[in-house]
Amino acid sequence: MAIPTRPSMPTSITGLNWLTTDDGSRTLHDQRLNESYHSGCGALAESWLVYVLNSGVAERLRGGQATRVLEYGLGTGTSFLLTAALAEMHGVDLLYVGIENNLLPAEVVADLELLHAIKNFHADQLWRERFQDVRFQRSLSLLQEGWVSVLQQACGSLSSTELVQVAPHTRLVLLQQDACTLDTSLLRTVLDFEPLGGIHAVYFDPFSPEVNPNLWQPRVLQNAYSWLEPGGSFTSYCVKSSVRKDLERIGYLVRRVPGPTGGKRQVLLARKPSSPDSQAT
Protein backbone atom coordinates (compact mmCIF):
# COMPACT_ATOMS: atom_id res chain seq x y z
CA MET A 1 0.00 0.00 0.00
CA ALA A 2 1.34 3.46 -0.88
CA ILE A 3 2.39 5.63 2.08
CA PRO A 4 0.03 8.63 2.25
CA THR A 5 1.55 12.08 1.82
CA ARG A 6 0.93 14.09 4.98
CA PRO A 7 1.14 17.87 5.43
CA SER A 8 4.62 18.88 6.54
CA MET A 9 6.36 22.04 7.66
CA PRO A 10 10.09 22.77 8.13
CA THR A 11 11.62 23.48 11.55
CA SER A 12 14.68 25.61 12.28
CA ILE A 13 16.78 22.42 11.99
CA THR A 14 17.68 21.29 8.48
CA GLY A 15 16.23 17.88 7.72
CA LEU A 16 13.78 17.95 10.63
CA ASN A 17 10.16 18.63 9.65
CA TRP A 18 6.83 18.76 11.42
CA LEU A 19 4.36 16.26 10.03
CA THR A 20 0.61 16.45 10.68
CA THR A 21 -0.49 12.92 11.51
CA ASP A 22 -3.90 11.43 10.73
CA ASP A 23 -5.47 12.31 14.10
CA GLY A 24 -4.51 15.98 13.67
CA SER A 25 -1.54 15.92 16.07
CA ARG A 26 2.02 16.71 15.05
CA THR A 27 5.16 14.64 15.02
CA LEU A 28 8.68 15.25 13.76
CA HIS A 29 10.22 13.52 10.79
CA ASP A 30 13.99 13.16 10.64
CA GLN A 31 14.96 13.04 6.97
CA ARG A 32 18.51 11.91 7.71
CA LEU A 33 17.25 8.75 9.46
CA ASN A 34 14.03 8.59 7.45
CA GLU A 35 12.23 8.04 10.76
CA SER A 36 9.34 9.81 12.42
CA TYR A 37 9.03 10.36 16.14
CA HIS A 38 5.54 8.77 16.07
CA SER A 39 3.29 6.83 13.75
CA GLY A 40 1.95 8.93 10.87
CA CYS A 41 -1.44 7.37 11.66
CA GLY A 42 -1.69 9.43 14.84
CA ALA A 43 0.98 10.72 17.21
CA LEU A 44 -1.54 11.56 19.92
CA ALA A 45 -3.45 8.28 19.68
CA GLU A 46 -0.21 6.30 19.72
CA SER A 47 1.25 8.12 22.74
CA TRP A 48 -2.01 7.88 24.66
CA LEU A 49 -2.80 4.22 24.00
CA VAL A 50 0.63 2.58 23.76
CA TYR A 51 2.17 4.37 26.72
CA VAL A 52 -0.26 6.23 29.02
CA LEU A 53 -3.09 3.67 28.91
CA ASN A 54 -1.41 0.31 28.23
CA SER A 55 1.25 0.88 30.87
CA GLY A 56 -1.44 1.16 33.57
CA VAL A 57 -0.23 4.68 34.39
CA ALA A 58 -3.61 6.32 33.63
CA GLU A 59 -5.30 3.85 35.97
CA ARG A 60 -2.75 4.43 38.74
CA LEU A 61 -3.15 8.20 38.54
CA ARG A 62 -6.94 7.97 38.44
CA GLY A 63 -6.72 5.80 41.58
CA GLY A 64 -4.63 8.45 43.36
CA GLN A 65 -1.38 6.43 43.36
CA ALA A 66 1.86 8.40 43.16
CA THR A 67 3.66 7.17 40.04
CA ARG A 68 7.18 6.99 38.64
CA VAL A 69 7.73 6.68 34.89
CA LEU A 70 10.98 6.17 32.96
CA GLU A 71 10.93 7.08 29.27
CA TYR A 72 13.63 6.12 26.80
CA GLY A 73 13.55 8.84 24.10
CA LEU A 74 11.81 11.93 25.48
CA GLY A 75 11.73 13.58 22.02
CA THR A 76 8.94 16.15 21.61
CA GLY A 77 7.67 15.39 25.13
CA THR A 78 4.25 14.24 23.88
CA SER A 79 4.05 11.19 26.19
CA PHE A 80 5.49 13.22 29.05
CA LEU A 81 2.92 16.02 28.63
CA LEU A 82 -0.06 13.63 28.42
CA THR A 83 1.08 11.71 31.50
CA ALA A 84 1.80 14.87 33.49
CA ALA A 85 -1.54 16.46 32.50
CA LEU A 86 -3.32 13.44 33.99
CA ALA A 87 -1.22 13.63 37.16
CA GLU A 88 -1.98 17.34 37.58
CA MET A 89 -5.66 16.88 36.84
CA HIS A 90 -5.94 14.15 39.50
CA GLY A 91 -3.64 15.99 41.92
CA VAL A 92 -1.30 12.97 42.16
CA ASP A 93 2.49 13.13 42.36
CA LEU A 94 4.42 12.08 39.28
CA LEU A 95 8.15 11.54 38.99
CA TYR A 96 8.99 11.39 35.28
CA VAL A 97 12.47 10.37 34.23
CA GLY A 98 13.25 11.16 30.59
CA ILE A 99 16.38 9.92 28.85
CA GLU A 100 17.35 11.83 25.72
CA ASN A 101 20.69 12.19 23.93
CA ASN A 102 19.53 14.81 21.45
CA LEU A 103 17.37 17.33 23.27
CA LEU A 104 15.22 19.34 20.88
CA PRO A 105 15.53 23.14 20.88
CA ALA A 106 12.75 24.99 22.71
CA GLU A 107 11.79 26.92 19.57
CA VAL A 108 11.06 23.66 17.73
CA VAL A 109 9.00 22.13 20.55
CA ALA A 110 7.04 25.39 20.94
CA ASP A 111 5.32 24.41 17.66
CA LEU A 112 4.10 21.01 18.94
CA GLU A 113 0.54 22.38 19.40
CA LEU A 114 -0.58 19.39 21.45
CA LEU A 115 -3.39 21.29 23.16
CA HIS A 116 -4.80 22.27 19.78
CA ALA A 117 -4.76 18.59 18.71
CA ILE A 118 -6.41 17.54 21.99
CA LYS A 119 -9.22 20.07 21.54
CA ASN A 120 -9.89 18.91 17.99
CA PHE A 121 -9.44 15.18 18.55
CA HIS A 122 -12.43 13.27 17.21
CA ALA A 123 -11.23 9.74 16.60
CA ASP A 124 -12.51 7.95 19.69
CA GLN A 125 -15.46 8.85 21.88
CA LEU A 126 -13.95 7.51 25.10
CA TRP A 127 -10.72 9.42 24.83
CA ARG A 128 -12.47 12.51 23.50
CA GLU A 129 -14.40 12.83 26.73
CA ARG A 130 -11.14 12.85 28.69
CA PHE A 131 -9.49 15.22 26.21
CA GLN A 132 -12.45 17.62 26.39
CA ASP A 133 -12.23 17.83 30.18
CA VAL A 134 -11.30 21.46 30.94
CA ARG A 135 -9.14 20.43 33.90
CA PHE A 136 -7.10 18.19 31.59
CA GLN A 137 -6.79 20.96 28.98
CA ARG A 138 -5.81 23.55 31.57
CA SER A 139 -3.13 21.26 33.01
CA LEU A 140 -1.81 20.51 29.55
CA SER A 141 -1.59 24.18 28.67
CA LEU A 142 0.48 24.95 31.80
CA LEU A 143 2.69 21.93 31.24
CA GLN A 144 3.37 22.85 27.62
CA GLU A 145 4.69 26.23 28.77
CA GLY A 146 6.68 24.55 31.55
CA TRP A 147 8.21 22.03 29.15
CA VAL A 148 9.30 24.71 26.66
CA SER A 149 10.88 26.67 29.49
CA VAL A 150 12.71 23.53 30.72
CA LEU A 151 14.17 23.22 27.22
CA GLN A 152 15.11 26.91 27.14
CA GLN A 153 17.01 26.56 30.38
CA ALA A 154 18.40 23.06 29.94
CA CYS A 155 22.12 22.77 30.00
CA GLY A 156 22.99 21.98 26.39
CA SER A 157 25.70 19.44 27.08
CA LEU A 158 25.36 15.69 26.88
CA SER A 159 25.89 13.79 30.16
CA SER A 160 24.04 16.42 32.18
CA THR A 161 21.27 15.50 34.60
CA GLU A 162 18.69 17.85 36.07
CA LEU A 163 15.71 17.62 38.39
CA VAL A 164 12.97 20.16 37.62
CA GLN A 165 9.62 20.78 39.33
CA VAL A 166 7.61 21.42 36.15
CA ALA A 167 4.19 21.75 37.81
CA PRO A 168 2.82 21.33 41.36
CA HIS A 169 2.65 17.53 41.14
CA THR A 170 5.18 16.87 38.39
CA ARG A 171 8.93 16.46 38.81
CA LEU A 172 11.01 15.78 35.72
CA VAL A 173 14.41 14.14 35.92
CA LEU A 174 16.05 15.02 32.64
CA LEU A 175 18.90 12.66 31.82
CA GLN A 176 20.61 14.16 28.77
CA GLN A 177 22.57 11.05 28.08
CA ASP A 178 23.11 8.16 25.74
CA ALA A 179 20.76 5.48 27.06
CA CYS A 180 23.31 2.79 26.14
CA THR A 181 25.86 4.11 28.63
CA LEU A 182 23.62 5.60 31.24
CA ASP A 183 24.99 7.34 34.32
CA THR A 184 22.13 6.85 36.75
CA SER A 185 23.62 8.47 39.84
CA LEU A 186 21.04 11.31 39.96
CA LEU A 187 18.19 8.88 39.35
CA ARG A 188 19.51 6.62 42.11
CA THR A 189 19.73 9.57 44.50
CA VAL A 190 16.16 10.67 43.73
CA LEU A 191 14.71 7.18 43.98
CA ASP A 192 16.50 6.53 47.27
CA PHE A 193 14.44 9.36 48.77
CA GLU A 194 11.17 7.96 47.43
CA PRO A 195 9.05 5.92 49.85
CA LEU A 196 9.06 2.78 47.70
CA GLY A 197 11.97 3.07 45.31
CA GLY A 198 11.58 1.72 41.78
CA ILE A 199 9.85 2.68 38.57
CA HIS A 200 6.21 1.71 37.86
CA ALA A 201 6.30 2.05 34.08
CA VAL A 202 8.97 2.15 31.38
CA TYR A 203 7.90 3.85 28.15
CA PHE A 204 10.38 2.42 25.64
CA ASP A 205 10.26 4.75 22.66
CA PRO A 206 13.61 5.06 20.90
CA PHE A 207 13.85 4.91 17.12
CA SER A 208 13.28 1.50 15.53
CA PRO A 209 15.67 -1.46 15.96
CA GLU A 210 16.63 -1.09 12.28
CA VAL A 211 17.78 2.51 12.70
CA ASN A 212 18.84 2.42 16.35
CA PRO A 213 20.00 -1.17 17.09
CA ASN A 214 22.17 -0.19 20.09
CA LEU A 215 19.13 0.83 22.10
CA TRP A 216 17.45 -2.55 21.64
CA GLN A 217 20.38 -4.59 22.94
CA PRO A 218 19.52 -7.05 25.74
CA ARG A 219 21.85 -5.08 28.04
CA VAL A 220 19.64 -1.97 27.71
CA LEU A 221 16.39 -3.93 28.09
CA GLN A 222 17.89 -5.63 31.16
CA ASN A 223 18.78 -2.24 32.64
CA ALA A 224 15.17 -1.10 32.29
CA TYR A 225 14.04 -4.31 33.99
CA SER A 226 16.32 -3.64 36.94
CA TRP A 227 14.69 -0.23 37.55
CA LEU A 228 11.13 -1.62 37.52
CA GLU A 229 9.09 -2.40 40.61
CA PRO A 230 7.70 -5.97 40.70
CA GLY A 231 4.53 -5.87 38.54
CA GLY A 232 5.79 -2.77 36.69
CA SER A 233 5.13 -2.40 32.96
CA PHE A 234 7.34 -2.00 29.90
CA THR A 235 5.48 -0.69 26.86
CA SER A 236 6.59 -0.05 23.29
CA TYR A 237 5.25 0.26 19.76
CA CYS A 238 7.68 -2.46 18.62
CA VAL A 239 6.59 -6.10 18.61
CA LYS A 240 9.50 -7.50 16.62
CA SER A 241 9.95 -11.17 17.43
CA SER A 242 13.68 -10.90 18.31
CA VAL A 243 12.89 -8.10 20.79
CA ARG A 244 10.08 -10.13 22.39
CA LYS A 245 12.42 -13.13 22.74
CA ASP A 246 15.12 -10.98 24.36
CA LEU A 247 12.57 -9.54 26.79
CA GLU A 248 11.33 -13.03 27.72
CA ARG A 249 14.89 -14.25 28.29
CA ILE A 250 15.41 -11.36 30.73
CA GLY A 251 12.28 -12.36 32.68
CA TYR A 252 9.55 -10.04 31.36
CA LEU A 253 6.05 -11.47 30.83
CA VAL A 254 5.42 -10.39 27.24
CA ARG A 255 2.11 -9.81 25.43
CA ARG A 256 1.02 -8.26 22.19
CA VAL A 257 -2.09 -6.08 22.51
CA PRO A 258 -4.14 -4.21 19.88
CA GLY A 259 -2.65 -0.93 18.64
CA PRO A 260 -4.50 2.35 18.02
CA THR A 261 -7.27 2.47 15.41
CA GLY A 262 -5.74 3.03 11.98
CA GLY A 263 -2.20 2.44 13.30
CA LYS A 264 -0.12 -0.64 14.13
CA ARG A 265 -2.21 -3.77 14.49
CA GLN A 266 -0.34 -4.84 17.61
CA VAL A 267 1.89 -3.15 20.18
CA LEU A 268 3.92 -4.40 23.11
CA LEU A 269 2.96 -4.73 26.76
CA ALA A 270 5.49 -6.50 28.98
CA ARG A 271 5.58 -6.79 32.77
CA LYS A 272 8.09 -7.58 35.40
CA PRO A 273 6.53 -10.46 37.38
CA SER A 274 4.98 -9.36 40.66
CA SER A 275 6.28 -12.53 42.28
CA PRO A 276 9.01 -14.94 41.08
CA ASP A 277 6.44 -17.58 40.02
CA SER A 278 3.98 -15.27 38.16
CA GLN A 279 2.82 -16.55 34.76
CA ALA A 280 2.03 -14.61 31.58
CA THR A 281 -1.71 -14.07 31.06
Ligand SMILES: C[S@@+](CC[C@H](N)C(=O)[O-])C[C@H]1O[C@@H](n2cnc3c(N)ncnc32)[C@H](O)[C@@H]1O
Ligand atom coordinates in the same frame (compact mmCIF):
# COMPACT_ATOMS: atom_id res chain seq x y z
C1 LIG B 1 10.69 7.88 18.52
S1 LIG B 1 11.46 9.32 19.15
C2 LIG B 1 10.69 9.53 20.72
C3 LIG B 1 9.38 10.20 20.67
C4 LIG B 1 8.98 10.73 22.02
N1 LIG B 1 8.60 9.68 22.91
C5 LIG B 1 7.92 11.79 21.86
O1 LIG B 1 6.85 11.69 22.51
O2 LIG B 1 8.14 12.72 21.11
C6 LIG B 1 13.02 8.63 19.64
C7 LIG B 1 13.84 9.51 20.57
O3 LIG B 1 14.92 8.72 21.09
C8 LIG B 1 16.07 9.53 21.16
N2 LIG B 1 17.27 8.66 21.17
C9 LIG B 1 17.74 7.93 20.13
N3 LIG B 1 18.86 7.28 20.50
C10 LIG B 1 19.07 7.57 21.80
C11 LIG B 1 20.08 7.20 22.74
N4 LIG B 1 21.10 6.39 22.40
N5 LIG B 1 20.00 7.68 24.00
C12 LIG B 1 18.98 8.52 24.35
N6 LIG B 1 18.00 8.91 23.50
C13 LIG B 1 18.04 8.45 22.24
C14 LIG B 1 15.97 10.39 19.90
O4 LIG B 1 16.77 11.56 19.97
C15 LIG B 1 14.47 10.71 19.86
O5 LIG B 1 14.17 11.87 20.56
